[in-house]
Amino acid sequence: MADSHSLAVVIGSGGGLGAALLTQLESDASYTQAVGLSRSTEVGVDYLDESSIAKAAESIATLCATSGRELRLLVVATGFLHGDAGQPERSFTQLDAAYLSHVFQVNTLGPALVMKHFLPLLPKTGRCVAGFISAKVGSIGDNALGGWYGYRASKAGLNQLVKTASIELTRRNKDSICVSLHPGTVATALSEPFAKTGLNVRPASEAAADLLGVLDGLNPADTGCLIDYQGQKLPF
Numbered sequence: 692m693a694d695s696h697s698l699a700v701v702i703g704s705g706g707g708l709g710a711a712l713l714t715q716l717e718s719d720a721s722y723t724q725a726v727g728l729s730r731s732t733e734v735g736v737d738y739l740d741e742s743s744i745a746k747a748a749e750s751i752a753t754l755c756a757t758s759g760r761e762l763r764l765l766v767v768a769t770g771f772l773h774g775d776a777g778q779p780e781r782s783f784t785q786l787d788a789a790y791l792s793h794v795f796q797v798n799t800l801g802p803a804l805v806m807k808h809f810l811p812l813l814p815k816t817g818r819c820v821a822g823f824i825s826a827k828v829g830s831i832g833d834n835a836l837g838g839w840y841g842y843r844a845s846k847a848g849l850n851q852l853v854k855t856a857s858i859e860l861t862r863r864n865k866d867s868i869c870v871s872l873h874p875g876t877v878a879t880a881l882s883e884p885f886a887k888t889g890l891n892v893r894p895a896s897e898a899a900a901d902l903l904g905v906l907d908g909l910n911p912a913d914t915g916c917l918i919d920y921q922g923q924k925l926p927f
């Protein structure tokens with residue numbers, strides 16, 4: 692449970708899952724304040740522009756310094772699967788450098804730069820949590836179906852970054868927790884074209900509540916793991 696000076700930050704608060712996470716955190720008594728950041732907020736975060744990530748982190752550092760609040764929860768809810776940059780691949784014959792570059796930019800490089808600029812803002816003592824929304828399909832051990840080369844590989848890369856950052860964070864704060872999260876299949880723009888195959892597609896509000904419950908129940912021993920919305924650890 693966070694203390695009364697706690698700040699929660701959601702990056703990607705304009706997305707389906709990010710918006711639901713922010714709404715629930717805004718009425719969560721564990722946090723004095725919840726701040727959302729996305730490409731459309733006043734202080735914008737665009738992964739194609741590192742300076743925007745740096746400026747957003749500076750604004751959170753200033754907010755903490757002037758309010759006495761501490762960043763106790765960081766949730767990164769950004770992601771890309773399909774759009775103008777292309778569609779997920781069914782075959783290696785469809786691999787496309789422009790699509791691969793974009794999917795890695797948004798799913799891997801962007802969160803890495805968020806780590807660079809935001810993880811130093813986490814307190815050096817006491818419980819603090821960084822949750823990066825990944826995907827089960829990023830699990831190499833769980834890959835039985837193939838396909839979606841770029842998305843799978845970009846999320847596997849994210850998982851490695853999260854594991855690596857978790858080790859460094861533990862060295863600076865033994866009570867820190869840094870995890871990758873699988874939200875399940877959620878009714879958002881990201882899943883919409885692919886959600887007609889009998890999958891259990893859940894509303895974003897339900898997925899957000901599950902993820903916040905999982906984050907709330909984690910211990911430092913859980914750091915570095917890929918964890919699903921039911922609290923189950925998944926293989927990397």
Ligand SMILES: NC(=O)c1ccc[n+]([C@@H]2O[C@H](COP(=O)([O-])OP(=O)(O)OC[C@H]3O[C@@H](n4cnc5c(N)ncnc54)[C@H](OP(=O)(O)O)[C@@H]3O)[C@@H](O)[C@H]2O)c1
Pocket residue numbers: 702703704705706707708709729730731736737738739768769770771797801824825826827873874875876877878879880881882
């Ligand atoms: N929906 C599912 O079934 C499902 C399943 C497994 C994993 N996930 C993961 O869940 C997370 C949330 O996805 P969602 O379903 O909520 O999808 P979504 O509604 O499409 O949201 C995507 C988010 O990514 C952000 N984003 C995209 N490009 C960006 C860029 N260049 N710079 C900064 N932000 C960028 C968007 O920001 P703007 O608001 O600024 O557009 C938006 O906040 C993702 O990591 C996704 O991979 C989703």
